[in-house]
Amino acid sequence: MTLSTGCHSEQDKYNRIQKLANEKLKQSETRILNKLMQAMIREGLIQYTYETTEENVKLIYITPVKNVKITVPIENSYFLGQLDIGGRITVKKEGSTTHIHTPTQLIKELFPKVDSRQLELLINELEDSVKNDALALTAEELQKDLYSGIGTFEYLHRQSSNPEFSPLVFLEQSVIEGHTLHPCSKTRLGLTGEEVMKYAPEWRGEVNVQPVAIHKDISSFSTVKGGPTMTEILLKEYPAIELGMKRQFKELQKDLKDYEIIPVHPWQFEHIVKRYFNEELKQGLLIPIDMTISSQPLISFRSLAPHNRRHHHLKTALNVQMTSAKRIVSPTSVWNGPVISELLNIICSQDPEIKEKIHFLSECGGGHYRSHRRETSINLEKNLSALIRENPEKKLEKGQIAVPGAALINTSPVSEKVLSLEIIEKWSIERNVSVEAAAVHFIHEYSNTLIPGLIHLIVKHGVSLEAHLQNAIMIFENDCPKTLMIRDNGGIRILKQRLPVQFQDGRISNKTNLLTTEAVDLYKMFSHAVLHNHLGEIIVGIIRETGISEGLLWEQVTEVIQSTIDSIKEDAAHCKNASQFEQEIFGPVTYLKSLIKMRLSDAFTENVYINAPNPLTRKGNTDEVTICKNQLA
Template sequence: MTILSSHQPFQIMQTDMRKIIQEKLPISQKRILHKLVQAIVREEVLDYTWGKSTNDGKSLYIKPSHNIIIKVPIQHTYSLGQMDIEDPIIIEKENTVHPIDTPAQFIEELIGTRSSESGNLNQLKIELENSVINDALALTAAKLRQGGNISESTLDYLQKEQSSNASFSPLVFLEQWVIEGHTLHPCSKTRLGLSENEVMVYAPEWGSKVDIIPLAIHKSISSFSKITGGSSMTDVLLKDHRYLEEAFKENITRLHLEPEEYDIIPVHPWQYEHTVKKHYRTELKQKLLIPIDTTIPYQPLISFRSLAPNNRMQHHIKTALNVQMTSAKRIVSPTSVWNGPVISDLLNTISKHDLEINNSINFLSESSGGHYQSNRKEASLNLEKNLSALIRENPEKNLTNEEIAVPGAALINTSPVTGKVLIVELIEEWSMRKGISKESAAADFIQEYASTLIPGLINLIVKYGISLEAHLQNALIIFENGLPSKLSIRDNGGIRILEERSSAFIKKGKISNETNLLTSEPLDLYKMFSHAVIHNHLGEIIVRIARELKVSEALQWRQVSDVIQFTLDDLKTRMLHKEHADHFEQELFSTRTYLKSLIKMRLSDAITENMYVSAPNPLIQGGKENIIESL
């Protein structure tokens, strides 16, 4: 059997490709419509009531206005409010009844009832339609790349591949097979600005390779940052890619200029073609920007604009891309370029100081960055944010051949090796190996997983007032011999820092707060943990296990609750941390959790100001209370 990996291109006739895409479109319309309905209900965007359906099941009745009712048949509901939606979704309006088949139809029905938001709703409709198309493209890519299933497990396959091929990256392999994308956002596949062909060229699910353009930038129009004692972005790139130095110097000296007066910013080829050539013409003509006559091969990861090299000893890069994905354009702000290394310094200092955190979490440093900086302005584009990049530590650099870095998002996606959802495959293996039921295996596995994910994050919050955005896309779980063993975290952009608690480890004013990273409210730390860890991470994994294996959610949440309680009890034995641990415990085991309201944020254009709604707390409902004690 052959699995088409990231390194193996495939050929197919355009007519056949178009046929597959058209076959996938109705599936994608339903997938995105269901995500939209779930988001609207869970985020309380519209009024709704529950009732019984004709088949003795449950139905949701959404009421956009007094004379419109949208009926949504529900097969099953889960602890955090997720729903298994059935078809058809029906709208009753002006004595007519008809089905809603697409997210665009759903939004069209809302526009007339919410005229004050019609502009934002129209824009959301465009984004949803784009998400549908790209979801269909992703499903097409998965079909075309899939070979046949083999007998060995996914982790065994990845371990053998990396042992026999030094350039093979299990992380890249897994990330490029993540088809589902963001689990909570209906615009999970929105890529406004890219054509369908460009998606097939650059998107990770197509097993793409991207030839990054090293762009020489004059020091007079640039600003760079780095971690304390670290190397600049230019030096990192030149060291990682030895051939680049000769090309860099040759290109500069050929123009009778001095290489010492330039640095290098890595630019995504789409960004260079569509943004740099158009909006930085003045700098290109003046030789303040000089494209180097070579490229650097990288492979796109889940986030599209973050890329991995062909060598696990080399660094990852995060590039600017003037393309809207989910709710925002994926540029890299000067604030992020500055804060990335500063926050990495802070986390590394804490890790060196605190053995418990060091043993639990590996912080993937954003070691250096750079961006365009000039007094020149352009009305249609922020020049500083669109010519910028960050260098990130490679999460596979220090792993042994027995260790595999698994992105959380890969666990709820189908493995191309076995054709099974990866988390289901792992639990079934556990069940067979231990000779126990799948329900017991699921509970055991979640206990091990939560013990890897949670303690370090809670220690960081309680001791230092730092809450990481450890959702499925940012959290990498290191597996060893089939078991989770350590957590790696990437991306400092969504972090929340309580200044008073972390002040001993960082100078006041060092962190820029232009993107609202700093807070004076301890509740903000819990809100971040609640959305990222309880809802987006564990909530989505547990729902997938419950749905696929038909096992109890409550038993799994009991394991999570026990891990949290054990971690807090340990912290409470130390007087220095008892008060903060008590406070965090009150929030964790209160009657509610917090879910980020992504649709409300989109409709209000609140991109950096988080908005939350209350949601049930499974740590109580399925954890500390009302739980069956034995299997």
């Protein structure tokens, strides 16, 4: 469903949307400003003092230079260090006090004497994030009142009778917030406003992927061992591609056997392929096929789902900067994706406990341009490349819904409630318990579906997945979390010494530092992705809406983690590794990825972590725990 504004022309439509977006700009400036301020404080990039006034008002004071004081009012703070900013941020200097309205103002006040190219880039990215956040809020506004008087899951089940409707896609495109921790969550440098509306997931538009035939002499392809290639998969799922190729190639007097296929995002084809690969196009080494694949954009923007719940998802290259990096697909990713899928499949075949708890979405194959020709302004190999990934909905049973983690912290356009809270309220009514008891039960069940398999994978096999809200998909059945699915093999850490013997031969490329010799790196990945950027955000969202004790919810997470470690310890072969993980996870700190520090140092491909509080070592109110457990008994 493409959003409609009731206008008669595309230009009228864009003008009206831009007007609505301009009305959202102040709201977006505040949203991104507060996210930036929080990141600066949590990542320790600035020195500050904290005070609670006699009126019980909490304030943070920052003095970037002499005789300048920035004041940040704090409404709430949480176990992991998240902050709710409770009003205007002000700056006092030269005897007067003024409000800070924008992220750019804040950067200039915090770093008035720093002349840095990285700061200039960050300011540009923040301003773009504000602009696109306003567009996203406009898309959200236009969806209101389209669905009414029905629950989200009920709506999705009803629509599922249409084979072209995907509940997963619907939920992914309902995510407005994006990255919860990064102030540049809506940065889309390189796209115009019209292009954002055309290709961004929240606008629910069509993305017509361009298949491009590429000669085998200038390409490199990978596949899961013994599995079909990306070309073979595409030709099987889209027979019209093969028919079109046969007609074209006959006219061009080319041999089909000499070519493979790379799916290309339409923006990438128009702006990058036509411009930088003109030589190969003229020589017939690249041949655009006279048809397109109709698809829908997912949360990650450049990952696309077809109108068939069984067909593979496409991860395309897009030379557009989002958060801190351009979303191209490197040759290393093309190689490692299928190889790591093989590794995970081997682990599942050897470890029934992991196979039962997690379904790894295989990156079945990929390909990229390969040539000695060089282009100074862009990396050609990374800009004509793609991966093909298993569809999460392919193996779902009747009544199951695939829910991306990020959808749980966003407002559903159907119910106009935060989705996790909508589920909790439904549990409360159906089970005749308080909302608090339902929330406790929800977090326990959700944690028990999310966490155990990930810990087994770390402790027994030395693999830590980046299971944050964007990569984790939870399968719900009867409104309850049942199975975890994980996608994207890029953000992963593997401990060399625990690799199965099949992977000791150097098959995994370490150009992106996937491999490590330090076990603590596995925990750091788990800490940031699972505790901070997954459970932490779900829990804070529930607390903001209900006022439930945070300690009560974190206690459920602690209980699941402890019971998982205890069960692994029963096997003498893994007892030592389990004890080591236990010591780390119940230690004094957790680890938070320092996203702004990484951006300012231009080291966004290297993980930089800072210490953060550990919510697993704080206890909830004993009476509250007893009351909730009694209700659920």
